[in-house]
Amino acid sequence: xxKKKLRIVDFMQLQGAVVVYSxxxxxxxxxxxxxxxxxxxxxxxxxxxxxxxxYALIWQQIIKKFQLSIACANKATTLLWSMLWNFLIFSTGxxxxxxxxxxxxxxxxxIMNMDVSxxxxxxxxxxxxxKKEDEV
Numbered sequence: 001x002x003k004k005k006l007r008i009v010d011f012m013q014l015q016g017a018v019v020v021y022s023x024x025x026x027x028x029x030x031x032x033x034x035x036x037x038x039x040x041x042x043x044x045x046x047x048x049x050x051x052x053x054x055y056a057l058i059w060q061q062i063i064k065k066f067q068l069s070i071a072c073a074n075k076a077t078t079l080l081w082s083m084l085w086n087f088l089i090f091s092t093g094x095x096x097x098x099x100x101x102x103x104x105x106x107x108x109x110x111i112m113n114m115d116v117s118x119x120x121x122x123x124x125x126x127x128x129x130x131k132k133e134d135e136v
Contacts, residue, residue, distance in 0.1 A: 010065050011113065014074050017058040022081035024051040026089060073112040076105045 031044035063071050080102045086092035 011074075013058075014062050014066065014071060015077065017055060017062050018075055018077050019081055020051060020055045020058060021075065022078045022085060024048050024055065025078075025082050026085050027051055029090065070112060074109055077109055079105050 027044050027048035031041050031048060034041040034044065059071075066074075083094060083098055083102055087094050
């Protein structure tokens with residue numbers, strides 16, 4: 001099994017995908033502020049679909065580089081980006097409780113990402129051990 005070396009650029013691309021994904025929440029919030037089936041509602045709801053389609057294409061490329069468990073764990077940082085968009089676009093306050101919650105999530109994501117190289121090494125070593133047992 002060929003071992004892929006993950007670089008900081010790969011993690012930045014992963015976070016870029018998460019940012020795109022978080023923008024769909026902004027479009028959905030903007031759509032919800034208009035009357036159902038009004039022009040603006042359809043416009044923002046359509047924008048939400050376009051953003052999710054773009055995200056789906058980016059996500060397909062991301063999961064080629066990462067284990068699915070690591071990539072999905074990183075999607076949790078959507079909370080951080082959504083909180084930022086809510087503050088910047090909708091002037092929603094940021095409370096200490098929200099900050100604490102987001103910090104816990106980000107810490108968990110960092111811990112998950114620190115184990116990426118260990119998991120690859122462990123899987124590779126396990127595969128070698130199994131081959132050795134088969135040869136005996």
